[in-house]
Amino acid sequence: MYHLIPGFTLTEVRAGDEAAYMQHLSDRSVHDNTLRIPYPYTEADAKDWVAGRLQDNLTKPRITEFAIRNEHGYLVGGAGLAGLDVEGSHRAEVGYWIANPFRGKGLASAAIARLCDLGFGIFGLERLFAHVFTFNHASARVLERCGFRYEGTLRHHEKKNGRFVDVTVYGLTKEHYLMLQRRGPVTLKKLAPEQIDTIVSEFQAIGWDKPRQTFERYVSEQQTGQREAWTAWLGDRFAGYVTLKWKCDYAPFAKENIPEVSDLNVLPALQRQGIAAELMSLAEATALKKRGKVGLAVGLSADYGKAQRFHILRGYVPDGRGAQRACGTNLAPGQCSEDHLWMLKGG
Ligand SMILES: CC(C)(COP(=O)(O)OP(=O)(O)OC[C@H]1O[C@@H](n2cnc3c(N)ncnc32)[C@H](O)[C@@H]1OP(=O)(O)O)[C@@H](O)C(=O)NCCC(=O)NCCS
Secondary structure, eight states, rough: OOOOOOOOOOEEETTTTHHHHHHHSSSSSHHHHSSOOOOOHHHHHHHHHHHHHHHHHHHHSOOOOEEEEEETTTTOOOOOOOOOOTTTTTTTEEEEOOOOOOGSSSHHHHHHHHHIIIIIIISSSSSSEEEETOHHHHHHHHHHHHOOOEOOOOEEEEEEEEEEEEEEEEEEEHHHHHHHHHHHHEEEEEEOOGGHHHHHHHHTTTTTTEEEEEEEEEEEEEEHTTTEEEEEEETTTEEEEEESSSSOOOHHHTTTTOOOEEEEEEEEGOOOHHHHHHHHHHHHHHHHHHEEEEEEEEEEEEHHHHHHHHHHHTOOESSSSSOOOOSSSSOOOTTSOOEEEEEEEEO
């Protein structure tokens, strides 16, 4: 038995779980977002599934399909590693669902984190991956919180409810997982006035031009609901920040109500450790939850070379309007001081 979040555990599937499966999997949202869970979910489906897992519990060297339980031992979700022949495979596919009333508590994220520990630490896997329907932003967020990275989009890869659907592939290699373990957890906080002294002095120390007024403006725009801003911390150490502007100055995005991720920075000494990914994932999930799309601009000069690669590897594509050319120094809203390419994700 593994502890997930307070009051919840990951255990083997047990005799008597059938009723919980029937109760939760009669919720169509689970079927609509997964590939192999039937709908309507019948008593026979529940009996077959539980019988198969009880058989596995007796015969397999290690179990790979788990139940998520509350403090009363009642099953409230499932998580497992599919396609895993223990000792024979180098990779496995993670699958998971959480019963509707228990979503949004970090349960899926905690369960996937434990599956990663098991997959890499005990089963000796080299790679974990997941296929997510492109519209399932909550599931993508869960994977990113656990360190999985976007690897590509497969067009019309699955047929669901009579329609072809695009699938996003997320993957996590053992090497990346171990790097994240060595790095330790990153805490993301809302930007707050008491953080500003630390942030400004960290940037001063490396000679980056990040004036105090910028952060004060972000705090006040946060209060008026124009902008969200988050900072990242490794223990007590400030590591970086990002903001999300609800109204983009770029007219084509403003017209379509597409929010803009803006001003992503990670201190150079802490780069290449997945911190920018943590900041971006939170900013994107916040945008996608409300608007279904998210955009950003990246400079075209070599100064932005790392950012260009980073955003494209996260699945951003140019908006198709070509580069926006620089407009000099006295800039009106919507104008820019560098040549930029506007890019989009989602939708
Ligand atoms: C996907 C699912 C497993 C998530 O379970 P959960 O326990 O709510 O997950 P967590 O609480 O660990 O994390 C959910 C994250 O998604 C975010 N999220 C929720 N809805 C979102 C949306 N529409 N867009 C973007 N992010 C969203 C949450 O805010 C949370 O992130 P946060 O911790 O930064 O706030 C659950 O919604 C589910 O069972 N869905 C149906 C089955 C399914 O989709 N399975 C996965 C198939 S690939």
